[in-house]
Amino acid sequence: MIAFILTCLFLPSSWSAPPIIDVSKLKELDVDWELLSELEIKELNQENDKDKRLKNIELLIKAKQFIIVGDIEAAEFYLNRVQETNKGIEFIKTRYLALIAFISEDYKRSQSLLSPSKYNENKYYKNICVMKIINSLSLNDKRQLYYDLDNCTKITLNYTNNDHFWLNNLYNLEFNRKETFKGSTLSDSLYVLQNQEFTRIWLKSGLYVNKEGLLLNLIKSLPESYYRSKRIRELIGLLYFRTGDQEKAISFIEDIESANSENMKGNYNLRQKKYELAFGHYQLALMKKKNSLNALERSLPLVWKLSQWDKGYDLLDRLIKPDLQERKKITLSSVFKLKQERYKESQKELDILNILFKEQIPLELEQMMTYVGLRLHNVDQYERYSADSCKAMDGVGCWVLMQSLSWENIGKTIDRDDTIQSEKESIDTLKNKVRISKIEEIPSVDQDDIEELDSQLVRITPGVD
Known part of the structure; x- marks a missing residue:
C-alpha cells in the first residue's frame, strides 16, 4: 500500500489515470478485449455468470409454480430454457423434469432421469430417493425398490418425525404384507394410535392402495378424542364413501369445508339428482383448490344441465389434463357460445x-x-x-x-318476424278431428244414354255388315 502511494506521488504531471470502465455496460456493447485488463475481464465473466444464474433461478421458479398448478406443458417449456451452468442447476432441472414425467404417469422416463450415478451423492440422493421409490413401486421394479428403500430410509431418517411410517406402510400394503403392516392387527394397534399424525398416515396409506376392508376392521379402536380432528374425520368419511355407505360418510364430513369433503358432498347430492346443490359444492371445492380435477370433471356436465354457460368457460380454462385433446375443449367452448346465440x-x-x-x-x-x-x-x-x-x-x-x-x-x-299461420289455422286447429262428408259427384253423361248405346249394334269394320 505504501509503495502504491509513493508511486502516485512521483508520477509525472502529464500522466493521467486510465478511465474506469463500467463493466455492466459492456454487456450491451461489442467488447474490445484488448483494452480490458485481466481483472476487468474476470469481472465481466463473473457478471455474465451472475446474470445466467439469476435467469436460471427465475426460470426454475416459474417452472415450479406451473408444476404446482398442474400446467406441466408450461413448466416443461421454461425448464427447456434453463442453461445448465453448474451441477446444482442441472440437478434441479432434472428433478423437476422427473416430477413432470411422474405426474404424466411416465414412470420409466421419471426413473431414467433420476438414475445417473452422479445423483447418488448424499446431497442429491436425499432429495430424489422418495420419488425413486414411488417409481419403482409403479414399475414393480423390486430390485431397485429394495435398494432405494433401504438407503433412503437411512439417509433421510433425520428429516422424518414418524420413522417413515407412511413409506413403510405403502411398501407393505403394495406387496400385501399384512403381517408387517403396522395396524393390521389388534396387538400393534397402540403403535398406530399413539398420536393423531400416525393415525392419519395409517388411514391415508390404506386408502391409497384400496385396503378399505382392513381399515374398517380396526377403525372402531380409535379414541374418541381423535374424532375432533377434521383431517381424521375427512379420511373416515372417504373410507365410508368408498365402501358405499354414503349416509355415514356425510355425517362425518358435514361440518368440514375442505376440497375433498366438498367433492364428496357434491357426489352425494349428484346421486340424489340435486344438481344445483351438487354444482354449488363443486364450486366450493374449487375455491379451496383451484385445479381440483374431480370438481372440474363433474362441474362441466352440470354446466350443460343448469345452463351455466359463462361458468363453463372458466371451468374449461382450469381443466388441464395431459390426455385431454385441445379440440375437445374447443368443441365444448363452441357449444357454450352456440347456446348463448x-x-x-x-x-x-x-x-x-x-x-x-x-x-x-x-x-x-x-x-x-x-x-x-x-x-x-x-x-x-x-x-x-x-x-x-x-x-x-x-x-x-x-x-x-x-x-x-x-x-x-x-x-x-327462419329469422322472419311475419306471422306464418293465422289464429284460425293454428297447429292445435290442424290437430283437431274434422267430420269428413262424402263428395257429391255431378254426372257428365246420363246413364240412360249409356244403356241406349250399349243396346245398339256396333259396326266394327266399316262397309261390312
Missing part, C-alpha cells in the same frame, strides 16, 4: 376445429356447422354440411337439405 364466435371456433380435424369433422360438428350456417345465413355452409350429415343418416340434416331446394335462403326465412 353467439354464432359468430362459435363459427370462429368451428373453423379452427375444421382445421384440426383436417376437414374430416365428426357428425356432431357437421350438425353444428349446419345450424350455425343457418343462423348466419351462410347458404354454402349449411347446404354442404347438411348434405354430409344426411349421408350419415341424420334426419335433421336431410330435412334442411330438402328445404334448401324450396327456399332461396332458409336461414333468412
